[in-house]
Amino acid sequence: MTAAWMLRAVLAAALLGLAGLCVERAAAWCGLPRRWAWAAALATSVLLPLLSLWMPDALPGAAIPIGLGAGDGAAAGALPAAVGPASGSARFTLPPLRVVLPVLWMALSAAWVASLAVGYARLRRVRERSPGAWADGVPVRVADTAGPAVVGLLHPAIVLPRWAMEAPPEERGLIVRHEQEHVRAGDAWLLAVSALAVAAMPWSPGLWWQHRRLRLAVETDCDARVLRAGADLREYGRVLLGAASREPFPMLPVPSWTAAASHLEHRIVTMSASRPKHPLARAVSATGVGLALALGACAVSSPSPSVPQPERVVTEGGWSSLRREPKPGEEVIEVEMKAEPSTRPTPGFLPYFDVNLIGPHAYHPGERWPVYPQVRGIKQGSAVQRAGLMLGDTVLTVNGRDMREWDVFHDAQVGTVYTLHVRRAGQERDITFAIEPDAPAPGRR
Secondary structure, three states, X not given: OOHHHHHHHHHHHHHHHHHHHHHHHHHHHOOOOOHHHHHHHHHHHHHHHHHHHHOHHHOOOOOOOOOOOXXXXXXXXXXXXXXXXXXXXXXXXXXXXXXXXXXXXXXXXXXXXXXXXXXXXXXXXXXXXXXXXXXXXXXXXXXXXXXXXXXXXXXOEEEEEHHHHOOOHHHHHXXXXXXXXXXXXXXXXXXXXXXXXXXXXXXXXXXXXXXXXXXXXXXXXXHHHHHHOOOOHHHHHHHHHHHHOOOOOOOOOOOEOOOOHHHHHHHHHHHHOOOOOOHHHHHHXXXXXXXXXXXXXXXXXXXXXXXXXXXXXXXXXXXEEEOOOOOOOEEEEEEEOOOOOOEOOOOOOEEEEEEEEEEEOOOOOOOEOOOOOEEEEEEOOOHHHHHOOOOOOEEEEEOOEEOOEOOOXXXXXXXXXXXXXXXXXXXXXXXXXXXXXOOOOOOOO
């Protein structure tokens, strides 16, 4: 995982959050449930970045360049973790981001999962220690201060605080009906999965905001179902305000009657809002904006071509080279495609087309390299550079032949056309060029 990939995920979650907001408005204008807009936004915000890693070509839209991180693109292996001073003295260096970021990621995820586990365990203890009772013909658990809420996934139970049991029958009936709607809709499962989605990428602010909006949409949908069942709007709003004046009990992450003041205000405004004119036209427009934002999130998530940063490139004698020395078992191979007719490569050598490759030097007739070589150097202004070959590209085939075979080149003469199939930043492409006359003589390195 890289900083660039994480940044793309953060931007995609922000765009999908705005898309969810548009679709939620459209659903509200059409009288449809709101929570599914946020459930879809949360799921897409997690799956889209993962899809960009596993199947980068499956994402629509053009890739948007967002820098180059360690491990991002084919050139990642050719870039150093740090460039130290020339003095050779040992100095303390900070760990690279590719090491720090996964550790922080795991720590944040573990902390959030631990808080969820502690919260569920606490609510489970409250449920088990609360005596059973009946309220308006519904079995409930009576706690001292916890609730009203639905606790449990496989066997959900309604937990009511003692003040709710002592409330007037009309008020208690509305509270019980609200919690019954949560049980019927399976909202406890939806919120649990949403909390786990946040645990998958806890460093994404967009995911936290979407999770908060989903919790609000779950309560808003529940309010709408209770009112459609015949509850009086004024009485229901009065009960909500009365519950807000009670001492809150932390109920995260389960469906609960009580809510933050901002959520409570939003719920009351939503319940009392009148339906706008031309709701269908408004809904279609909002949905279109949401789809455009979702496509933008796909484009942001697409891996972008890796462009080496200037400080990571050495320019010398008309050549650009990545700053990386060969590892043990590797060698820089001069690929020099001469312009004279009928020039054949000698076994064990490659002809010249203004490119240096780096890879394992283990050629024997009939054998292959264990990995594909990478482009380490390119002569500036050469035909292959103008055709689009870049530093760090991994060369897969030459004119359809596997590049791991050492003798993939044939006669090299003026006008000979070569097609290189390369991989760059998880995407593959073809680069076609022709040998030009007046090529410089071999001799680099």
